[in-house]
Amino acid sequence: MAAENIEQAFKVVLGQIADHLKPHGFSKRGNAFRRLSSGNAIVVEVQRSQSSTNDFVRFTFNVGVVSGRLLEERQPDVSKVGAMDAHLRERIGQFLANPADKWWELDAGTKPIDLVTDLAPLLDAAVRFLQAHADDAQLIELWESGQSPGLTDFQRQRFLRELKAA
Template sequence: MDIFKELIKKLTPHFKSLGFSKKGNSFQLEHDKNYGIINFQKSRESTKDVLKFTINFGVYSNVLGQLEYAYNNLSKPEIEQCQWSSRVGAFMANNPDYWWIINSTDDLNTNTADVIDNIQNIIIPEINKRLADEGLINSWLNENNAGTTEIGRFKYLTTLLKVKGDFNALHNIIETFMQQMKGKPNAKLAIEHLKEIDLTYQS
């Protein structure tokens, strides 16, 4: 028995009842061309008799995706293309890098119930908070978990704020970031990005 395949098989009806579609080891929820993605990552340490896995999840913004990839043929993006992404452990107590371990002799139903519990109580709420671009903006403005790099947050946030037309918040983000990054490599990257979205920065 392939434990991983059986686990995905058992979880599929639950995800479909929530409106998710299945793609490989991922489940995707579409909202206004944005996607919430939940991905099951199998560890290389897994064996035939012992499965070790974790859950990655993220949000893909169609607006950012079109600009980032310069075309829009990503009918269903992968977890790697999410502009905001995290791993389930980041939202658990003490932020552990959490992995489930299931033995071939274990009751798979019990383990599946535990996975679903974490999906319902951690992952779905965090995705729903960010599934719309307004949620992503709010997250990048107010949340500690940026779900991307420092420069990534700056690029995504400034792009969405410009599209939204919120120039007060945009100006504040640019000023704050450029002051913090003065003399650092990210400052040059930020200026290049601002030119790409037709903005200028006067130091």
């Protein structure tokens, strides 16, 4: 499959992911899907591997929750944030029965619908987790329990202090 056909197939995959996430309130912008809620954003972002070539695209998902109240001046508006801005963040592979880094590969022999059907249950698990921690009170509860997915303990404590003071 020529490079432009792989890119077109990848766009089809992104479109099907958007269709899958839309009933959950997500909107697509580039390779990211966001849902705004109570001043916060739930982010599902597609990360392409640097090892992708003209013959295949490897990708995974970075997911997270961004607290609008914790954003600093230099950071984008909550409607434009990415997974790296998130105050709770995970890779999609953390939602596997046995957590591991998970990548998908799209090549000439891959049907986009089959790929999306394969990844949808894992995406749904990630969305359920994110929705359960989508507002500041839920983030505070999570951080008070000592958990801080994607953060250092220092970051957890700092964000906890800042949210409680806000």
